[in-house]
Amino acid sequence: MSDQPAAAEPRRLTTREAADRLGVKPETLYAYVSRGQLGSRRAPGGRGSTFDAAEVEALAARGTRREPQPSGADLAFRTGVTLIDPDADRYYFRGVDATELAGRYGYEEVAEWLWTGTLRPGTRFTAPPEALAAGQRAVAALPAHSTAMDRLRAAAVAASAADPLRFDLSPDAVLGTARALIPTLVGSLPPVAGAPGDAAAEAGAAGDAENDRDGADSDRTGLARGLWRRLTARTPDDSSLAVLEAALVLLIDHDLAASTLAARVAASARAHPYAVVSAGLGALEGPLHGAASGLAHRMLAEVLERGGAAPVVADHLRAGRRVPGLGHRLYRGEDPRAAALFALLDRVPAAGPALAAARDVVTTTARHTELHANVDLALAVLSVASGMRAEAGEAVFAVARTAGWIAHALEEYAERPLRLRPSGHYNGPRPPRALPLPVPLA
Template sequence: MRTDYLSAQEAASRLGVSLATLYAYVSRGHVDSRPGTDGRSREYSGSDIERLIERRQAGRGAAQAAAHSLAWGLPVLETRISLIRSHGHYYRGQSAIALAESDATLEDTARLLWDCGEHDPFAITPMRQWPESVASLLCHHTLPPLARMAAALPLLALDAEHPHSSSPLHRRNYAAQLLRETVAMLCATHPDALPIHQQIAASWHIEDAGLPELVRCALVLCADHELNASAFATRVAASTGASLHAAASAGLATLSGPHHGGATARAYAFIQDMLSEGHPADKVRERLQRGDTIPGLGHPLYAEGDPRATTLMNALRETRPHPARLAHIQKLADVMQALCGTRPNLDFALAAIAYAYDLDADAAMTIFAAGRMTGWLAHALEQQESGSLIRPRANYVGRMPVRDE
């Protein structure tokens, strides 16, 4: 760092300001000055000038970091819910992959994510009958699961117990009831105390002993993934004091976008298209030559491949549904990695499950939404208990107003 003194013109030039601004810095005590050697002019501390430049650059860096943090950048808030590492993600310090590979259910995962301790909100939450307004939605057989769920959430909120209670136990009981009702609405059935993975698998009417276990594994892996777009939207809503139903509605609306939950549907359509005829390698090459994107491939947070997909694809191979379909899916995954140098992600794995069992894309989305609802509720609970409002600032880059002199 410089320790010599500069002339006024040199100091102003280094700072990129006018002489008047330099004198203002001196008057505020930011820059030391002393009489010049000629006795008439003054000199200005080079070290103070460098310090001002460094402070200004740090300010710009902070502003740039804040802007970049909203797109896979620096963390913007604190959470105790989940952590992402290159080899996998963690729920309150416990490996999500290890939980999925054990016998942990989505209810077990919810109790962990919601920090329930010894309290089990699923054990004491009664099953209530659907309100008539909600039950009528089951008659609309053409409604996709997410649309049915989106329509039901505000209606379920109308007669929910303790929607704005500050009691941690009430909030967690409320969350458990909401999760069960969400799953029932996704499955177009009534709330049930049956484990969630069994309820979802049963709704597809498939005779396969391995399917419930596969769904259980997928639900645990999908339960949370730190501050993704839908979790952030949920937290913003919860920070205003909105109920869990309203906060979850914000998460669901965000999930519906093609760049979030819609990625699973795109991966399913891709698998269907690539495997509708033979030679998937040729079809993938055609897409790449046209400049088309390949759905279900890669993840910005996992440079070496999405470990959730690896775990889920391994579990799918163990169940061995429709061996021919499974072999074709595996061949497609190998082709994608060989041609693109990137491994399939969670969206591909969920779509692969649906395709392997001859289900539609809604089945994959049902798993994703049911699992992720658990994480949304965890983020809503944490945000409500923090008592803080999420209100970031915007960096205005538009036309500046003109003031009358």
């Protein structure tokens, strides 16, 4: 037997002592434990936990006094898709100015480049017949009052079910899925009654088969043309289609918006691309995200009906509501997407009244607060001027953003699985508690 004295047990702190030393709540202390930042041991008798005093001191020295923010504002991770420069009110896709891309290339061309790094002029996406038929059947089975977002979600699920290889997450397979899914979503939407015919769009929203595809002058509005006839019965002119095409490009991605984060979380769990897009569509439908353009549409329609923005803006302010289509948390001045679309809308004669109404809203509101137009207001000008329903802007947003969700999914599939697993900050009653008593049915 050794004559050496037993080593002294390191001093341990109770939960309250450790929390006080770190300057946090007990709930936060346990959050540190769940993250692996701090070890714990059950106290004698099994009541509560104890903490190594030296480990607590080391954690305090690292400056972990600040309460973790449950809002998710501190959630950040690497992405090479979009950079937003709030000082210059500009944004970039893979380092290239997004507004310049929208002025030069079509949606399918930019999406392909964003995914692969290769720009292929004249790129067209085609819906597989099986997937398109499944999407159209699913949409046709929905109630008549279903929204465009209802139909897009149904089409995504139906296309997924029609693809037995959807679980292949190799880059080539994901790209193939993306190229097929986007035209399937568009082609699954029913054309508006009385819309001008477009056989190629009906067959998959892939563009006019007669278009010249040999050079840079080929028609770049294939997908946009197919989407147009599903949003309005009016015959499009070239300038109107150019606005819709540019809107699709500009809305492809915008950093980690709520829907993009939802898509990346799904991809982190190794959900297949259809499920990733479904996750994005679900988050997009909120009134503070994709549905915001519908609010701006209704406001512009009311401004036109009442002959000016002043009474409409006054009603919003009186009711304590924000004026739709104004302000963006990431830009100090005008949303660059709105600026680009307004410049194109200036070339559309039919957009004149709605564009004037939008500018009247901005000018009227500026008397009280300095808020600039955002992309929702620009989409509203397009939808009002083109005789589209209020939900049209949301549909444009959803179709466009699908390409961005796929780009983020490709990034996330290359990362460690399930890395997007934050810890919850539990603030409920502390255990142990007695089982709840049942309440008799009335």
